[in-house]
Amino acid sequence: xxxxxxxxxxxxxxxxxxxxxxxxxxxxxxxxxxxxxxxxxxxxxxxxxxxxxxxxxxxxxxxxxxxxxxxxxxxxxxxxxxxxxxxxxxxxxxxxxxxxxxxxxxxxxxxxxxxxxxxxxxxxxxxxxxxxxxxxxxxxxxxxxxxxxxxxxxxxxxxxxxxxxxxxxxxxxxxxxxxxxxxxxxxxxxxxxxxxxxxxxxxxxxxxxxxxxxxxxxxxxxxxxxxxxxxxxxxxxxxxxxxxxxxxxxxxxxxxxxxxxxxxxxxxxxxxxxxxxxxxxxxxxxxxxxxxxxxxxxxxxxxxxxxxxxxxxxxxxxxxxxxxxxxxxxxxxxxxxxxxxxxxxxxxxxxxxxxxxxxxxxxxxxxxxxxxxxxxxxxxxxxxxxxxxxxxxxxxxxxxxxxxxxxxxxxxxxxxxxxxxxxxxxxxxxxxxxxxxxxxxxxxxxxxxxxxxxxxxxxxxxxxxxxxxxxxxxxxxxxxxxxxxxxxxxxxxxxxxxxxxxxxxxxxxxxxxxxxxxxxxxxxxxxxxxxxxxxxxxxxxxxxxxxxxxxxxxxxxxxxxxxxxxxx
Numbered sequence: 067x068x069x070x071x072x073x074x075x076x077x078x079x080x081x082x083x084x085x086x087x088x089x090x091x092x093x094x095x096x097x098x099x100x101x102x103x104x105x106x107x108x109x110x111x112x113x114x115x116x117x118x119x120x121x122x123x124x125x126x127x128x129x130x131x132x133x134x135x136x137x138x139x140x141x142x143x144x145x146x147x148x149x150x151x152x153x154x155x156x157x158x159x160x161x162x163x164x165x166x167x168x169x170x171x172x173x174x175x176x177x178x179x180x181x182x183x184x185x186x187x188x189x190x191x192x193x194x195x196x197x198x199x200x201x202x203x204x205x206x207x208x209x210x211x212x213x214x215x216x217x218x219x220x221x222x223x224x225x226x227x228x229x230x231x232x233x234x235x236x237x238x239x240x241x242x243x244x245x246x247x248x249x250x251x252x253x254x255x256x257x258x259x260x261x262x263x264x265x266x267x268x269x270x271x272x273x274x275x276x277x278x279x280x281x282x283x284x285x286x287x288x289x290x291x292x293x294x295x296x297x298x299x300x301x302x303x304x305x306x307x308x309x310x311x312x313x314x315x316x317x318x319x320x321x322x323x324x325x326x327x328x329x330x331x332x333x334x335x336x337x338x339x340x341x342x343x344x345x346x347x348x349x350x351x352x353x354x355x356x357x358x359x360x361x362x363x364x365x366x367x368x369x370x371x372x373x374x375x376x377x378x379x380x381x382x383x384x385x386x387x388x389x390x391x392x393x394x395x396x397x398x399x400x401x402x403x404x405x406x407x408x409x410x411x412x413x414x415x416x417x418x419x420x421x422x423x424x425x426x427x428x429x430x431x432x433x434x435x436x437x438x439x440x441x442x443x444x445x446x447x448x449x450x451x452x453x454x455x456x457x458x459x460x461x462x463x464x465x466x467x468x469x470x471x472x473x474x475x476x477x478x479x480x481x482x483x484x485x486x487x488x489x490x491x492x493x494x495x496x497x498x499x500x501x502x503x504x505x506x507x508x509x510x511x512x513x514x515x516x517x518x519x520x521x522x523x524x525x526x527x528x529x530x531x532x533x534x535x536x537x538x539x540x541x542x543x544x545x546x547x548x549x550x551x552x553x554x555x556x557x558x559x560x561x562x563x564x565x566x567x568x569x570x571x572x573x574x575x576x577x578x579x580x581x582x583x584x585x586x587x588x589x590x591x592x593x594x595x596x597x598x599x600x601x602x603x604x605x606x607x608x609x610x611x612x613x614x615x616x617x618x619x620x621x622x623x624x625x626x627x628x629x630x631x632x633x634x
Contacts, residue, residue: 297588297600300623301353303328303633308344308359311335314627316368319618322376324350325357326616326625328633329369329381345369345381345391348633350623360391361398368416372442374423382414388430388438388445403445410436416468420475429470429492431480435462439492454480454490457499463488469515469533479547481510481535489547503545505553508538512566516574534577536564542579544591557589559597566614572621580612580626586634604634 242250250256304310312330319326327347333340343366346356364383372378377393387410389399403409412434421427427449428440435455438448454463464483471477476493485506488499516532531548540560543553562582570576575591579598587598604610610628617624626634 297586297602297624299602299604299634301350301634302604303348303353304631305346305354305356308346308356309631309633312344312631313629314613314631314633315366317614317616317625317627317633318370319616319623319625320347320371320376321373321619323618323620323623326350326618327369327371327379328625328627329366330631331365331367331384343383345379347379347393358393359397362389367413370417370419373419374426380417380419380428382417382430382432384413386410386412386414386432388414388417388428388440390445401445403440403447406447408447408451409438410434412436415466416480418468418470418478420470427475429468429478431465431468433464433466433483435464437465437480437490437492450492452490452492452498454488454499456482456484456486456488457502463499464509466510467513469513471515471531472517479513479515479533481513481537483509485510485537485539487513487533487535487545487547501547501551503547503551503553505543505545505556506535506537506539506541510535510537511564512536512568514568514577516569517571518574534567534569536567536579538563540564540581542567555591555595557596563611565612568615568617570621571617571619578615578617578624580615582611584609584612584628586612586615586624586626604628608632 309328309330311334312332314328315331316329317326325347327345330344330346332342336342341361342364343362345360345362345366347358347360349357360379360381362381362383364385364387366381366383366389369379369381372380379391379393381389381391381399383389386405388403390401391398392400405411410430410432412432414430414432417428417430419426419428426442428442429437430440431437431454435453437452437454439450440448454465455461456463461484463480463486465480466483467481468478469480471479476491478490478492480488480490482488485504485508487503487505487510489501489503491497491500513533513535516534518532531546533545533547535543535545535553537543540558540562542557542560542564544555544557545553560581564579564581567577567579570578573590577589579587579589581587584603586602588600588602590599593599608628608630610630610632612626612628615624615626628634
């Protein structure tokens with residue numbers, strides 16, 4: 067308390083000195099004003115010697131003999147008056163300039179006093195609280211006038227003890243009524259914000275689940291890895307509203323490693339409000355909520371990402387239409403192909419986008435043998451269409467799947483319902499089926515051409531013509547389509563339908579397959595030509611048929627879809 071009283075007494079002395087100083091300055095200003103007012107009053111009486119004079123003055127000077135002295139004395143008096151005026155003006159300027167710096171100095175003294183107090187060691191909580199109160203009052207007193215100083219002393223004179231506590235006054239918050247809350251929650255802006263915010267939160271919470279991933283590019287280097295280390299089940303992706311009880315008809319990974327899509331057929335026991343088909347875009351971080359959901363009036367058999375626009379998606383439907391979804395628009399298709407003689411009238415089973423960003427086309431095939439080439443800018447009618455027929459029987463070729471070799475836009479290979487694999491030319495002198503390869507005894511469910519982009523780095527020179535096919539005849543066959551008419555390798559160890567087989571995007575000898583018993587098989591042709599090196603099952607032991615599989619672009623993850631809408 068002694069320190070506080072000493073500080074208060076110092077401030078009071080400082081205040082009294084400032085008041086005296088201000089009073090002296092005011093007196094000086096009043097004196098200068100009075101002198102300035104008197105100078106113009108004296109100037110009319112001081113007549114210049116060369117100015118007009120009265121007759122009486124001239125006669126008095128002649129009679130007294132002082133006319134010459136007056137003439138000589140006039141300039142001296144004028145010079146004296148000018149010097150006096152200059153000296154008075156100089157004094158006035160000095161006085162006016164000295165007023166404001168004194169005020170600034172008084173304000174700076176307060177800052178210096180505060181700095182000295184901050185450097186002094188604190189003695190108890192009372193001194194610290196007093197200094198904080200003094201700083202707050204000085205911050206409010208911007209101009210050092212008398213009223214502000216009085217308010218500052220009033221604030222400092224409060225009795226402060228070490229036991230004093232500062233309590234924050236909380237204003238009572240008004241609670242919303244039920245009607246107001248429902249009105250806010252029903253607003254479209256709030257719903258959009260809430261959906262987006264909850265999506266970000268769920269995505270962030272799910273990031274920790276993907277810290278571990280298998281690297282198949284170097285899995286065979288050690289030779290001692292177990293199946294669990296080479297391939298590990300990470301999570302299941304299912305959503306009750308959209309995907310439950312719907313068969314997965316297609317799965318594709320995006321160029322963005324965390325996104326993949328799945329196409330779904332019709333629900334087993336649909337309600338009136340359920341759409342016939344849907345397509346969901348999933349994020350690896352969220353297993354019970356899709357990133358985006360799109361609907362369709364018909365079951366969706368196949369779907370792909372647009373390679374050059376991540377917001378666009380293409381789908382092929384059971385009704386024979388090709389639809390375009392836009393992530394920036396509503397859930398329904400923004401464009402669809404009409405039923406026409408040039409387009410599809412049967413279910414679209416497979417599609418693929420080929421070309422470059424400035425010259426890209428969409429290739430679709432239906433199970434009636436119709437192959438269409440679409441421009442992405444116009445889906446009203448195809449640019450080209452070809453009716454595929456078997457070169458020997460001349461029967462329609464029911465296409466189940468298609469695949470282009472890498473960097474190829476004219477030649478593709480299709481798998482048919484009769485078990486044949488055919489080479490098809492889109493342009494040129496030979497349009498249509500040019501080669502047929504017989505080897506399967508049942509419909510070919512999937513075909514995949516070897517991604518030979520990195521094959522040369524591993525010493526594989528003939529990878530450009532390698533094709534992998536899966537079939538309902540419980541087998542997978544390997545083809546060299548440019549050299550042989552029959553398969554070069556057949557893997558017949560399955561005990562159920564083989565629905566799909568996909569090459570690994572990085573390792574030239576590795577591929578994955580899925581079958582009707584729910585097995586996910588990982589094959590490495592460098593190690594074993596007759597059996598997979600890894601066989602995995604869903605840990606839930608559901609034993610459901612797996613319809614499709616697809617690798618991520620880096621080859622670190624494999625997604626599969628079963629017959630009840632579950633993705634793994």
